[in-house]
Amino acid sequence: MILQSQLPLFPEQASSIARQVDYLYFFLVGISAILSVGIFSTVFYFALRYRRKSEDEIPKPIHGSTLLEITWSVTPLVVTMILFVWGAALYYRMTNAPPNAMQINVVGKQWMWKIQHPTGRREINELHVPVGQPVKLNMISEDVIHSFYIPAFRVKQDVLPGPEYSSVWFEATRTGAYHLFCTEYCGTKHSGMIGKVVVMEPADFEQWLSGVPTGETMEQAGERLFVQYNCNTCHNTSSGARGPLLDGLFGSTVKLTGGGTAVMNEGYVRESILRPAVKIVAGYRPVMPTFQGQISEEAILQLMAYIKSLKAPEGGARKGGEK
């Protein structure tokens, strides 16, 4: 739990990756201990053994040894390459979420974390997750750069105010409450941008999730916003629609006006809402107004959930898009 003894020296391990990061860390500590003790004791030994005995003592000159130079260049090379490969392999795992990960949305702003679950349940500066289930956080900032850090999970990821969403994933292995810190300096109350991650048994989590009636899921909220912001007046099924039909488009590659293609992912959808003129789907005119300053990051995420849920129309003929 958060409060341990008076002088804790090691963080808790509460995620599937934590133990593996710690093994690598111990390996590093071991190597560092061997090398530094080796160097310190050699320096001390030489300093004592060869201390100046008389004022006019001149020792026999030694010029160097190529063999030694090669030895102490190649040895660190081997050690550092082991570290690199080990660290990179683990990093690769840390940055690739398993496909079955549950997605939760996080919006950072000065100085709080706003979280919304797909069911619509919201929380601030707290994140409830089930134990033993991979969770992927989809994160964006409303203002400056923040960084989402859970020490007990050994994961951290900067949260940018665009242009891209960033993500981090973890699988909690122990129930309990753990620190959540912002680790990118973000202004006056940076050290107040903290919270806790509560890891629960799956059944408890389900109960928690449905504990408060939320009214609508993120998808439903997105559907409402799609009408509220008049998205549907252009992005619809009519043959003369001024915008591309979004159904089934998410994840596909679209052709752009002026050549080139773009994958319709989270970043592209957000950019199209905030800066619609940047990438126009081929065959359409740049008539969409910007929603910058009129729509919150949470609303964009809800729209995103709705757009993702839209299935491709039967028959599938559309302008510009291709699967």
Next chain:
Amino acid sequence: MASETTIEQALPRKHYLNASYGVKSWLLTTDHKRIALLYLMTVTVFFLLGGAFAVMVRLELLTPAGDLMDSETYNKMFTMHGVMMVFFFLIPAIPAVLGNFLIPIMVGARDLAFPRINLLSWYVFVLGGTFAFGAMLAGGVDTGWTFYTPYSTTYANTYVIATAFGAFFAGFSSILTGLNFIVTIHKMRAPGLTWFRLPLFVWAHYATSVIQVLGTPVIAIAIVLLAVERVFRIGIFDPALGGDPVLFQHLFWFYSHPAVYIMILPSMGVISELICCFSRKKVFGYHFIAFSSVGIALLGFLVWGHHMFVSGQSVFAGMIFSVLSMLVAIPSAVKVFNWTATMYRGSISYQAPMLYAMGFLGLFTIGGLTGLFLATLAVDVHLHDTYFIIAHFHYIMVGGTIMGYLGGIHYWWPKISGRLYPDMWARFSALVIFVGFNLTFFPQFVLGYMGMPRRYHAYPEEFQVLNVMSSAGASILGVGYLIPLVYLLWSLRYGQPAGPNPWGAKGLEWLTPSPPPTFNFDETPEVTEEAYEYQKDYEKQRGKEAPVG
């Protein structure tokens, strides 16, 4: 002290310090030695100022709650500590003070290649310092010394531009110094002084100068873009206008990572001199140490991305920067091994500069090894922006650079001032600094792995014990830094005259009187041997002991 010098010596009658008098003779001087002293006074003031900010930070962190000052003040304190120490102390300290004083003498020249540019560099530096200090008096700045966007461009309400331009001007001063060193080392070496007869101090400064000249313009560009973005909102870094906030980090670290080598390489140069002198030995593996400086300087330009492993940089880029960062460890390790080997079968004395050098070996080794943790991708994810980073770079930048700087100041003080300081006090201060330093920063490694983020005004209670240890260490460290200030000033008046070569050291600077005459040498010296050449002394001594060879 060598036996020849124990007889009471008088200072030379005419030297650079008494060649002329009056404020004008200092402010308009083109003598590299006087300019070095101008720099010495200036960077000492900035160091004390930066230290005062550090005191405030450590006092606040005694308790978990942010109770000594409000958050905004605290944020200004660590920002101004960083700005002062990095741009106005660590970067100029060794090159502009010791490098300025010694490089012309070490290469046997009368002055640097461009004496007026040298003086200009000091004025530009003072201008930069005035900007930064003025911004602090006006109310300070709270962006962190890293000025990350879009906080610095859009959200901070403090004196960002004035402070950034302080760093901008300091950068130009650094470019001018680097340029001067490069030309001097290429063109003004004394007859017989080939590249591989140069002291390693000169090699280290050559490598440093290359970074200063090639790297500093990039921070200048980054600062100008930051100011333009802040004032005109043109959308370079602001994503709402199509900009990329991480672009700033790339530009910033493209300079600021090599800048770490601007701080540490000159210190490594000092350490090479100290270890040879106080072991009375030729350096072990001269070429390897010389080329490792150049290697560090070049590789140092290719590792900036290791500051962005969790910034959203691609996984592939992360891997490239990780492997390149690992490679930088090798020339650094080579140096440490060679210094250690130099002591083997030496004649080692424990005078104060050598204690600083040994302290450097210890602290730099820990700093370097903990750098491996941060170059290891998966571990860096956990450690990035925690106190582990703080501890690591203080081991390099304070443990490495300041130990080297103080070691160098103590080693060449008799040359600079012509007088000796009390060695007992100097050894005592070296010990106090070493102990205080480790007590301050070692607990921060533990705090970092525990997960305590940097730049936190308030922190959870379980981190308090380690923070109290750190603050206690800082108070010892502070005392350790003040002691030399006292006895060095004392020695200016009461110190025994040093004589030309109080340590029995090798190198051209020890052939000229202490303090040196204005033009360094009465006649241009001719160099006939390699650096740290004790061979003849050894043979002479052997000859004395056993006349039949």
